[in-house]
Amino acid sequence: MGEHEISRAAAARRGHEGEPGRRGEPDAVIRVRDLKVAFGDKVIMDGLNLDVMRGEILGFVGGSGQGKSVLTRTILGLVRKQRGTIEVFGENVDKLNASQRRVLERRFGVMFQQGALFSALTVKQNIQVPMREYLKLSPDLLDELAMVKLDLVGLPADAADKVPSELSGGMIKRAALARALALDPEIVFLDEPTSGLDPIGAAEFDDLIMTLKQTLGLTVFMVTHDLDSLYDACDRIAALADKKVIAVGTLETMLESDHPWLKAYFGGERATARQQSGKRERNG
Numbered sequence: 001m002g003e004h005e006i007s008r009a010a011a012a013r014r015g016h017e018g019e020p021g022r023r024g025e026p027d028a029v030i031r032v033r034d035l036k037v038a039f040g041d042k043v044i045m046d047g048l049n050l051d052v053m054r055g056e057i058l059g060f061v062g063g064s065g066q067g068k069s070v071l072t073r074t075i076l077g078l079v080r081k082q083r084g085t086i087e088v089f090g091e092n093v094d095k096l097n098a099s100q101r102r103v104l105e106r107r108f109g110v111m112f113q114q115g116a117l118f119s120a121l122t123v124k125q126n127i128q129v130p131m132r133e134y135l136k137l138s139p140d141l142l143d144e145l146a147m148v149k150l151d152l153v154g155l156p157a158d159a160a161d162k163v164p165s166e167l168s169g170g171m172i173k174r175a176a177l178a179r180a181l182a183l184d185p186e187i188v189f190l191d192e193p194t195s196g197l198d199p200i201g202a203a204e205f206d207d208l209i210m211t212l213k214q215t216l217g218l219t220v221f222m223v224t225h226d227l228d229s230l231y232d233a234c235d236r237i238a239a240l241a242d243k244k245v246i247a248v249g250t251l252e253t254m255l256e257s258d259h260p261w262l263k264a265y266f267g268g269e270r271a272t273a274r275q276q277s278g279k280r281e282r283n284g
């Protein structure tokens with residue numbers, strides 16, 4: 001498949017050619033119902049429901065250790081569930097055979113916490129890892145595509161041949177995002193993408209995510225503790241507590257909730273200051 005065909009296929013998948021995504025697919029691109037996940041006796045989620053809508057940036061919040069990463073990994077098929085259904089693009093993932101599963105995986109991009117790049121590989125080689133796994137392309141085309149991805153995330157061309165230890169924290173995040181975008185995914189999972197970045201770097205990363213959502217029509221599932229990201233970048237927020245999604249909606253929905261964790265989280269000093277300022281303080 002040539003580059004042009006790949007881009008066309010990706011555009012068609014995202015509905016850039018006049019349709020709202022694949023025909024017949026629901027607007028909820030991820031639908032989780034009555035999910036139970038446990039490790040031995042330790043129940044992490046029980047009766048959890050969640051919809052992620054096409055084209056939105058959904059911010060997923062919750063206290064430390066509540067199960068945000070476990071939910072992400074369960075949706076990705078990396079953690080076994082005890083009960084419940086997970087539908088992605090309208091397909092029940094339990095009903096997919098191995099090859100259908102592989103097709104589905106190509107429609108996901110994942111950026112794990114801390115970037116998780118291969119330290120011995122250059123940025124370009126890191127970006128090419130999923131391409132080599134899923135696409136049969138010539139070395140020249142692989143190089144060309146990797147440079148397109150670098151440009152997409154705002155990295156200079158000379159970052160291509162550097163290894164992760166030669167990059168700043170912000171550049172590592174961008175390189176990891178470029179790798180997550182390697183296969184032109186429709187949904188991107190980001191696990192605390194702004195953690196470890198300084199306020200300006202974090203604001204720039206949020207801007208990049210919003211731009212990619214607009215230009216590529218991406219759906220973004222973003223686990224985050226970053227109040228600024230929740231205020232500035234997310235279309236909706238889902239909050240995890242008591243083994244369930246206890247609230248989902250806009251920021252106003254979160255602020256109106258009586259749940260003690262949400263009251264503490266969004267009513268705390270930092271959140272209150274953020275609300276009152278009405279803008280991102282980190283921009284100085």
Ligand SMILES: Nc1ncnc2c1ncn2[C@@H]1O[C@H](COP(=O)(O)OP(=O)(O)OP(=O)(O)O)[C@@H](O)[C@H]1O
Pocket residue numbers: 039044062063064065066067068069070071
């Ligand atoms: N493979 C595993 N085996 C056993 N327990 C696990 C496993 N993976 C996660 N857990 C447990 O599941 C719980 C939820 O973990 P998870 O990493 O999803 O939390 P989190 O909400 O993402 O936390 P944080 O915000 O601190 O990253 C934790 O108690 C964790 O110890």
